[in-house]
Amino acid sequence: MSRIAKNLSIVLRSEKLIAQRNLSVLRRQTGMFGAAGVAAGLAIVMLNVSGFLALSDVVSMPLAALIVAIANLLFAGAIAAMAGQQSAEAETATVAEVRDMALEDIDSELQVFVAEAKSTADDVKRMAKDPFGQIAPGVAATLAKALVNHLGK
Numbered sequence: 001m002s003r004i005a006k007n008l009s010i011v012l013r014s015e016k017l018i019a020q021r022n023l024s025v026l027r028r029q030t031g032m033f034g035a036a037g038v039a040a041g042l043a044i045v046m047l048n049v050s051g052f053l054a055l056s057d058v059v060s061m062p063l064a065a066l067i068v069a070i071a072n073l074l075f076a077g078a079i080a081a082m083a084g085q086q087s088a089e090a091e092t093a094t095v096a097e098v099r100d101m102a103l104e105d106i107d108s109e110l111q112v113f114v115a116e117a118k119s120t121a122d123d124v125k126r127m128a129k130d131p132f133g134q135i136a137p138g139v140a141a142t143l144a145k146a147l148v149n150h151l152g153k
Contacts, residue, residue: 004109007102014099018092025088032083040076047072 048068055064 004106007106007109010102011099011106014095014102017095018088018099021088021092021095025086025091029083029086032086033080036076036079036083039079040072043072043075044069 048065051068051071052061052064055067058064059067
């Protein structure tokens with residue numbers, strides 16, 4: 001049972017580490033998505049104004065506004081794509097492997113324990129059905145030994 005407790009402790013600590021790493025990546029992703037949002041907002045305001053003013057001399061005003069807006073949205077999409085590539089899987093692979101090994105060991109220990117419990121239950125059932133049959137061989141051997149000792153004197 002000591003191994004089971006140790007392995008359960010390993011599993012719980014592994015799960016905690018995995019959760020912490022996932023949370024860390026989630027925080028980074030959230031920050032990056034927030035930064036992408038701020039950058040997109042600033043880009044839309046600043047680049048739209050400057051791009052609009054520069055392009056309005058060359059093309060019509062609506063087309064100039066459209067070109068500037070599309071360029072800014074592409075920039076924001078690139079930042080969001082970089083944030084989406086963050087993953088905690090590489091950082092938690094070793095911890096997950098240790099957790100899985102501990103779970104396998106717990107499973108094998110429990111299978112041994114269940115087999116022993118079934119064997120004990122079967123022995124108790126046999127003894128309940130024929131209590132003298134279980135005790136008689138030991139008693140008979142003791143009586144035979146005592147008889148041989150007594151006759152040998």
